Amino acid sequence: RPIPSRNRTLLPVNRRQTQPNKMTADWTQSGAHGTARVGTMQTRKGTVRTPAFAPVGTRAALKGVLTSDLPDDGFDILLANTYHLMLRPGPDVVHDLGGVHKMMAWDRTILTDSGGFQVFSLAHRCKIHDDGVTFANHIDGAPTTLTPENVVQAQQDFGSDIAMVLDVCPPLPCPPRQLRDAVETTTRWAAQALDARTDPTMALFAIVQGGTDPEMRKHSASQLVQMPFDGFAIGGLSVGESPNDMYDTLDHTTPELPEQKIRYLMGVGRPDNIVEAVARGVDLFDCVMPTRNARNGKLMTWDGFVNIQRQEFARDDRPLDSGCACPTCTTVSRGTLRHLAKTGEFNFARLATVHNLHFMAELMSKVRDTIADGSFDELRQHVVACYA
Numbered sequence: 137r138p139i140p141s142r143n144r145t146l147l148p149v150n151r152r153q154t155q156p157n158k159m160t161a162d163w164t165q166s167g168a169h170g171t172a173r174v175g176t177m178q179t180r181k182g183t184v185r186t187p188a189f190a191p192v193g194t195r196a197a198l199k200g201v202l203t204s205d206l207p208d209d210g211f212d213i214l215l216a217n218t219y220h221l222m223l224r225p226g227p228d229v230v231h232d233l234g235g236v237h238k239m240m241a242w243d244r245t246i247l248t249d250s251g252g253f254q255v256f257s258l259a260h261r262c263k264i265h266d267d268g269v270t271f272a273n274h275i276d277g278a279p280t281t282l283t284p285e286n287v288v289q290a291q292q293d294f295g296s297d298i299a300m301v302l303d304v305c306p307p308l309p310c311p312p313r314q315l316r317d318a319v320e321t322t323t324r325w326a327a328q329a330l331d332a333r334t335d336p337t338m339a340l341f342a343i344v345q346g347g348t349d350p351e352m353r354k355h356s357a358s359q360l361v362q363m364p365f366d367g368f369a370i371g372g373l374s375v376g377e378s379p380n381d382m383y384d385t386l387d388h389t390t391p392e393l394p395e396q397k398i399r400y401l402m403g404v405g406r407p408d409n410i411v412e413a414v415a416r417g418v419d420l421f422d423c424v425m426p427t428r429n430a431r432n433g434k435l436m437t438w439d440g441f442v443n444i445q446r447q448e449f450a451r452d453d454r455p456l457d458s459g460c461a462c463p464t465c466t467t468v469s470r471g472t473l474r475h476l477a478k479t480g481e482f483n484f485a486r487l488a489t490v491h492n493l494h495f496m497a498e499l500m501s502k503v504r505d506t507i508a509d510g511s512f513d514e515l516r517q518h519v520v521a522c523y524a
Contacts, residue, residue: 161298161339161366163398163419167508171390171417174507177367177398179297180337181237181245184212186398187414187507189405189500190247190422191493195220196230196239199427200485201493203242207462210497212244215422218291218300219251223273223280227293235295247298247422248291251282252305252343252371253403264304264321284328292335298367301329303343305372315347323359330363339366341400347372348381350388357392367398370418374403379524383412390417407436407499408523411516414503426496430488433477436495440522442470444488449474462494463487 163186165175177184191198191206194217198205203214216236221227233239236246262271268283284302291299302325306318326342333340342360346352360368370389373382386401393399398419404410405423413421426436433445437457442449444456452470464473464487476484499519506512
């Protein structure tokens with residue numbers, strides 16, 4: 137069934153908090169350390185300090201926590217999932233509930249993705265055609281169609297501050313013909329998405345595809361940068377390729393993107409991947425990894441991952457991370473966390489998720505600070521040593 141969409145332009149839902157100018161996304165660099173760069177992105181909801189990480193609230197909700205549980209001034213941007221919200225509760229319902237900002241109790245910037253990655257994950261049940269993609273959705277198997285136009289309209293209905301174009305995320309490895317077709321379709325849909333945007337204050341980002349083929353990445357970027365997008369994302373990575381392949385792809389892709397526009401690496405959240413991507417000029421990241429890992433007992437510290445369910449922590453009365461000031465580390469011990477995890481207590485997910493998100497906020501803060509003061513290489517080496 138086609139996704140329902142309103143045939144009218146919707147202004148941002150929360151007008152009182154929306155800046156009066158026709159701002160989409162305006163990125164300004166304020167410092168650099170080699171290729172790594174620090175700056176700010178101005179959206180209609182305010183300032184996003186970059187490099188930045190966006191916690192993922194797939195269905196307009198962070199799993200296990202509330203936005204009020206996030207560290208004060210820790211994050212400037214969240215992400216919600218267009219595909220899931222288009223299916224349930226639907227663009228009209230999201231709009232009538234006050235938009236994603238009100239649903240998430242968040243008055244800062246929200247980015248919504250396009251559903252392209254979900255189509256990639258449903259490759260066995262979808263068909264890509266000139267006008268979009270049709271697939272059997274994961275809820276009830278009913279035929280569902282995404283198009284460049286209805287995806288943009290849905291994100292306007294949501295009240296998104298930054299919207300993503302519908303793209304084709306090819307699998308890896310990928311035959312050359314299929315890879316080229318994915319790039320060409322993504323480029324054509326990007327142009328259609330620009331034409332479909334009717335809210336001039338909603339930023340729209342293009343997505344560079346091309347797998348791990350340097351020439352296809354350059355080809356994709358060269359086409360997209362000729363269009364007036366507000367930012368550029370690098371998609372199709374973190375889908376099974378090796379870290380070295382990811383880094384080589386970034387080496388060939390980021391130099392092709394405009395220096396004055398934000399660069400967004402989609403779906404990447406491991407600390408080592410983040411610092412390596414920052415070193416290659418990336419400004420924005422998102423991933424479910426910190427929250428998903430937390431629920432599964434894999435917690436992040438400045439010494440690397442800790443699997444809190446291991447027996448060695450059963451009688452450990454130390455905080456999870458002695459240098460962390462989050463509510464979890466200042467109130468419960470490793471042994472208590474293990475007990476809560478092993479017994480399936482609901483509050484374990486909240487305690488673990490709060491910690492991992494505090495860690496990510498601190499990591500990005502240190503990334504920005506060390507780029508500014510010239511010591512980023514030391515931080516990068518430490519994080520890679522702990523996590524790679």
